[in-house]
Amino acid sequence: MMNDAVPYGAIEAGGTKWVCAVGTGPDDIRALQRFPTTTPEETLRSCIEFFQRQGELQAIGIGSFGPVDLNHNSPTYGFITSTPKVGWRNADVVGAVKSALDLPVALDTDVNAALLGEVKWGAAQGLTDAIYLTVGTGFGGGAMVNGQLAHGLLHPEFGHMFVPRDPSDTFGGACSFHGDCLEGLVSGPAIEARWKAPGESLPPDHPAWRLEAGYLAYALVNMTCLLSPQRIIVGGGVGSNPALLTLVRERFQSILNGYLQADALLGGIEEYIVSPGLEGRSGILGAIALAQAEFGSVDK
Amino acid sequence: MMNDAVPYGAIEAGGTKWVCAVGTGPDDIRALQRFPTTTPEETLRSCIEFFQRQGELQAIGIGSFGPVDLNHNSPTYGFITSTPKVGWRNADVVGAVKSALDLPVALDTDVNAALLGEVKWGAAQGLTDAIYLTVGTGFGGGAMVNGQLAHGLLHPEFGHMFVPRDPSDTFGGACSFHGDCLEGLVSGPAIEARWKAPGESLPPDHPAWRLEAGYLAYALVNMTCLLSPQRIIVGGGVGSNPALLTLVRERFQSILNGYLQADALLGGIEEYIVSPGLEGRSGILGAIALAQAEFGSVDK
Numbered sequence: 001m002m003n004d005a006v007p008y009g010a011i012e013a014g015g016t017k018w019v020c021a022v023g024t025g026p027d028d029i030r031a032l033q034r035f036p037t038t039t040p041e042e043t044l045r046s047c048i049e050f051f052q053r054q055g056e057l058q059a060i061g062i063g064s065f066g067p068v069d070l071n072h073n074s075p076t077y078g079f080i081t082s083t084p085k086v087g088w089r090n091a092d093v094v095g096a097v098k099s100a101l102d103l104p105v106a107l108d109t110d111v112n113a114a115l116l117g118e119v120k121w122g123a124a125q126g127l128t129d130a131i132y133l134t135v136g137t138g139f140g141g142g143a144m145v146n147g148q149l150a151h152g153l154l155h156p157e158f159g160h161m162f163v164p165r166d167p168s169d170t171f172g173g174a175c176s177f178h179g180d181c182l183e184g185l186v187s188g189p190a191i192e193a194r195w196k197a198p199g200e201s202l203p204p205d206h207p208a209w210r211l212e213a214g215y216l217a218y219a220l221v222n223m224t225c226l227l228s229p230q231r232i233i234v235g236g237g238v239g240s241n242p243a244l245l246t247l248v249r250e251r252f253q254s255i256l257n258g259y260l261q262a263d264a265l266l267g268g269i270e271e272y273i274v275s276p277g278l279e280g281r282s283g284i285l286g287a288i289a290l291a292q293a294e295f296g297s298v299d300k
Numbered sequence: 301m302m303n304d305a306v307p308y309g310a311i312e313a314g315g316t317k318w319v320c321a322v323g324t325g326p327d328d329i330r331a332l333q334r335f336p337t338t339t340p341e342e343t344l345r346s347c348i349e350f351f352q353r354q355g356e357l358q359a360i361g362i363g364s365f366g367p368v369d370l371n372h373n374s375p376t377y378g379f380i381t382s383t384p385k386v387g388w389r390n391a392d393v394v395g396a397v398k399s400a401l402d403l404p405v406a407l408d409t410d411v412n413a414a415l416l417g418e419v420k421w422g423a424a425q426g427l428t429d430a431i432y433l434t435v436g437t438g439f440g441g442g443a444m445v446n447g448q449l450a451h452g453l454l455h456p457e458f459g460h461m462f463v464p465r466d467p468s469d470t471f472g473g474a475c476s477f478h479g480d481c482l483e484g485l486v487s488g489p490a491i492e493a494r495w496k497a498p499g500e501s502l503p504p505d506h507p508a509w510r511l512e513a514g515y516l517a518y519a520l521v522n523m524t525c526l527l528s529p530q531r532i533i534v535g536g537g538v539g540s541n542p543a544l545l546t547l548v549r550e551r552f553q554s555i556l557n558g559y560l561q562a563d564a565l566l567g568g569i570e571e572y573i574v575s576p577g578l579e580g581r582s583g584i585l586g587a588i589a590l591a592q593a594e595f596g597s598v599d600k
């Protein structure tokens with residue numbers, strides 16, 4: 001580790017908390033602090049003051065909750081856009097950080113940042129085509145295709161795809177826009193609304209997990225059909241439940257029914273659908289990786 | 301048009317016919333011939349003899365039905381792999397063409413080739429993130445992300461994703477692997493099996509179209525959520541039915557319910573979900589574009 005290298009600043013901007021850090025990688029985090037997500041003014045000021053207390057930085061990387069405007073040609077580039085989160089609609093995150101710190105700023109979605117961290121240092125090292133999912137308060141996904149993070153028209157919004165309903169499940173769905181889109185069926189709040197208890201309190205043999213795994217398996221099949229990733233990483237609070245991934249792998253294979261003849265999807269399934277390698281740090285390390293990928297002169 | 305430029309050879313390799321052509325683009329096709337898809341030996345020999353009758357060629361581009369092995373490091377690179385099509389399993393298409401003609405050969409899926417053709421000369425010009433679909437005997441999709449065609453582990457297989465069933469539709473689905481995957485619900489043979497009449501014979505006010513548009517709309521919503529394309533091109537025999545796209549656009553917007561705030565998905569929807577620009581020639585022109593993209597010294 002090059003502990004004398006000028007480090008990067010990193011922000012993992014979430015809906016409930018922001019994490020700020022300074023460092024160059026997993027073994028070189030020199031400072032780290034968490035701030036609750038309050039108003040944009042207060043939260044951004046706390047972050048900026050944190051960085052001002054640090055020494056020299058090369059650049060800042062931000063992985064942010066969304067939707068965010070990632071189009072460099074747009075007048076609202078770097079803004080959080082149509083979020084339902086009170087006060088954050090049209091918050092100029094990149095502008096605030098850039099002007100206060102006078103540093104280059106790289107921005108991507110929280111899940112794209114986490115994916116980049118996993119590609120660089122975690123469970124997707126060496127891959128060019130991979131997906132990172134977070135199943136928690138919402139459902140988010142980031143994708144890398146041919147070694148580049150995918151953005152497109154806006155940026156992917158994996159959570160709002162649709163999968164077949166389980167006939168035994170009459171829950172109407174928790175998404176305020178769509179009812180029973182994927183997020184509306186499988187997020188932590190959806191589990192809690194359906195079973196009247198939060199996911200972390202449900203035992204491994206609770207029927208919630210068979211249902212959850214079935215929906216997630218359809219979602220992962222759709223990802224495999226549309227993007228053909230080399231690996232899918234499943235993170236987030238719900239995603240970390242130990243009862244889940246084994247069931248998801250079984251259902252995934254049973255749905256695909258041998259149609260796609262690739263080792264990774266047959267005998268290699270345990271290496272295809274995996275947990276994050278960076279254990280809760282994918283997002284903040286990914287923000288470092290973002291800054292490094294865009295502004296690092298040499299790959300360290 | 302540079303009619304004195306050394307042209308490319310192009311093959312659109314389909315399950316029922318192969319199209320071979322020589323040229324440099326839409327306004328410069330110098331020869332074109334169709335061959336029925338019989339055995340690999342016979343079909344490939346016909347193509348090779350066609351090209352041997354032509355003058356000098358720079359390279360050959362092939363857009364092929366699949367699944368095909370696109371991994372350059374694989375011992376079966378350039379083979380058609382696990383197809384159910386009799387005789388074609390493990391057919392070495394690239395090897396046969398390359399060794400007989402002693403030319404560089406570029407290969408991709410039929411739908412990726414068609415997409416590349418549409419990006420270069422058709423309905424997706426200037427875009428970096430786009431999708432090309434064919435809804436016909438099967439359902440296929442090709443994707444471009446950040447200006448590059450997507451392949452990943454194998455290559456996308458859009459047709460086998462899953463969408464919610466319409467409660468009014470009790471048809472079991474026509475996919476031999478999955479029953480009611482997307483292809484099993486919306487392909488030409490699925491329409492014919494459900495309504496006991498081929499799609500081209502069903503009038504615009506037939507209930508088939510509302511149902512078909514509903515499934516396609518869910519599929520396009522899933523594509524938008526996972527890939528965030530700037531445009532989706534809908535080709536193929538079924539896709540060309542004039543009753544269809546207007547209904548698909550309506551249902552697509554009603555499912556998304558304003559969640560994604562992009563002009564293209566709101567007022568601009570007619571430019572977001574479109575028909576091919578190359579009218580039945582996307583595939584063969586795409587094969588020219590493939591050869592040109594991989595082996596063209598200068599972009600012509």
Ligand SMILES: Nc1ncnc2c1ncn2[C@@H]1O[C@H](COP(=O)(O)OP(=O)(O)O)[C@@H](O)[C@H]1O
Nearest residue numbers: 135136137138188189198199200236237238241
């Ligand atoms: N072990 C667990 N099993 C199932 N659900 C969990 C578990 N841990 C947390 N959750 C649920 O995950 C959600 C929080 O997700 P998390 O990823 O921790 O945060 P966020 O998505 O807000 O960043 C809550 O709805 C919580 O009930």
Ligand SMILES: Nc1ncnc2c1ncn2[C@@H]1O[C@H](COP(=O)(O)OP(=O)(O)O)[C@@H](O)[C@H]1O
Nearest residue numbers: 435436437438488489498499500536537538541
């Ligand atoms: N105008 C039409 N409306 C609906 N279905 C059609 C139409 N034209 C062709 N089809 C159906 O499309 C299928 C053939 O698709 P096509 O794209 O022409 O060929 P392929 O997919 O084999 O390359 C057939 O099942 C046919 O019934």
Ligand SMILES: [Zn+2]
Nearest residue numbers: 160175178181
């Ligand atoms: Zn939704």
Ligand SMILES: [Zn+2]
Nearest residue numbers: 460475478481
């Ligand atoms: Zn299928």
